Amino acid sequence: MSQPSNNNSGSGKNFDDLFRESIGKQEFTPSPGVWKSLNWKLMIRELMQFNFVNIPKLALVSASGGLIIVASLTYWALQSDSKSTTLERPEIHPETLVRPSASLNIVSVPTTEPVIVSEKPAIQTKLSGANPILRAGAPLKRNFAAGALIASNARIEKTVPPAEPTTNPVEENNAETSNPVSFTGINSLDPLVFSNFDLSPALDTISFIRSGEVFKYVRETMPVPSFFSADIGIAPEMALYRSNGATTKEFNYWANAGIAYHYSRFSIRTGLGLGYTYDEGIYKMQYRSNDSVSFYKEVIGYYPDPSNPSRIIYITRNHAIYDSVTHIADDRTRNRFTYLQIPLLLGYNVFETPRFCLGFEAGPAISFLINERKAQPSIDIPNGRLIKLQDNSPARLSTNWQLWVRLTIEYQFTKHLGLVINPYYKYFLTSPTQSPENGTRTNQAFGLDVGIQYQFGRKSNKK
């Protein structure tokens, strides 16, 4: 530490002391807006610092409680809903407004062999109901599984007099379709009637008589499911930064929102993700501290030893000696970066049921660095002064490209609302970081995206 120069003023006042004494401890009252603005900036910084791990305990408890309540209500609602839902009902139902047509060849067979087939070219008859249902087509072929027939979207119709009501044996609980007339034999017909016949894909209708009544088996053409879905979720992620053989791990957090278009088993998805990623801040500090390295004794008095006058006793006082060595210290901090990412993923569902769906998605994604917050290194050096602070933190690039692969697991609570869980892997095609010392680093990340999905305009269930 240098000593101030001694430039004396005419009044005997040291030039430097004049300033020190006059304005060294001068105080000014800040404008009222300073705290307001500071308060606002602090609030914004706190919001930006929200990273899913620094949530206050009270907020965490409240959120957990809220989640439990919402889950309980959802479960209760689902239990109530499941009693009336027809989500998994077979697509078999009777149509009551079918009259026997003159153009339809109906052949009586024994009740145990109840099949009659139209051998004529296709005839379509508009019946007295809302639906065109009677179509006769190509001949039947034998040895085709009845289960497959039913699964391929067929319905069974019974021809009855128009005034006579019927009952849907499948949807007995459905008040709108319940009918007092029995639909006898239909259950036993499933395996018996169709097990010995093969239907060509072109054949839409089988008619048969059982117990004196005419039944028709009509294959309905099911539209290919196509719909949009929107989803939101959060994704904790573990990023691995590899450089010169050494790997460091950091945990990142993402909040994602996406929209997808589904066509049959395929899908295309895009969206926005806001993420907090972390990296190590590396600082080299040069500082000088007043470390006491030794001491010397100052003689402040002496006297002859009363017992031995020829000996002098010195009275001394210790004075510490400080070094002026420059110290170098490394400090590690945790820097946080905010990214916006936009993926474009193509997906395919490998396995589907009405409630459950398993598939995968893959595609590119681009990330933009929108904010960075570098933590200050610890500069509290007792009895010392910082001379130089060198920032050796890896530099972040403004954009980077990634390749995503992720497994998609969906579970539908209702026809529209479902839970999505997507474990994923990211490979960074362009590294987001560039270390001044170690050059470009390669990165990859593993994460788990958990969220909810809402499906729009879904008219038909997946098989």
Added chain:
Amino acid sequence: MVIDEQIVKDCIAGKRQAQRLLFDTFAPLMLGVCMRYCRDRDEAEDILQEGFIKVFQNIHSFRGEGSLAGWIKRVIVNHAINYINKRNKIVRHEKIDEIRETEILDMNEPIEFPDEYNPALLLKLIQELPVGYRTVFNLHIFEDYGHKEIAAALGISENTSKTQLFKARRWLKNKIEENRQKKNLK
């Protein structure tokens, strides 16, 4: 107002009331520090704001071994230096060799100051100093930085630091002399 350990802990926890208390206690003194490094009050208040954000961000690193005011001042001064380094180009090409010996001798001549030193006038003079002179002068006079430390902090050579300090003193001396003469004429 006495800032106790609990308030520091509350500030670390991010409690706004404690932060407000800390700000209200130290802001007037720190604004005085900032005023010396800037040309005007608006700029000083900007530095004060950003400086206090750094104070709140890093208050966890305050170990309580020294005075809190000293620690806050150091953070504010460091931020002021960074602010100046970013916003201003400090003249770095001057060398002490360029200063003539006669000028150095002139500096040792007595300066007559008015009997009553007006702090507002002295602060105004400092604020009117060119930024390079002002920064070196402040660090040397008020923060007790040596030329080596100033050189490291500002990224300039020691000789440049000495030159800047010398010129700052000479500039101030001339201004004070001018003011004195004006006062005498009146």
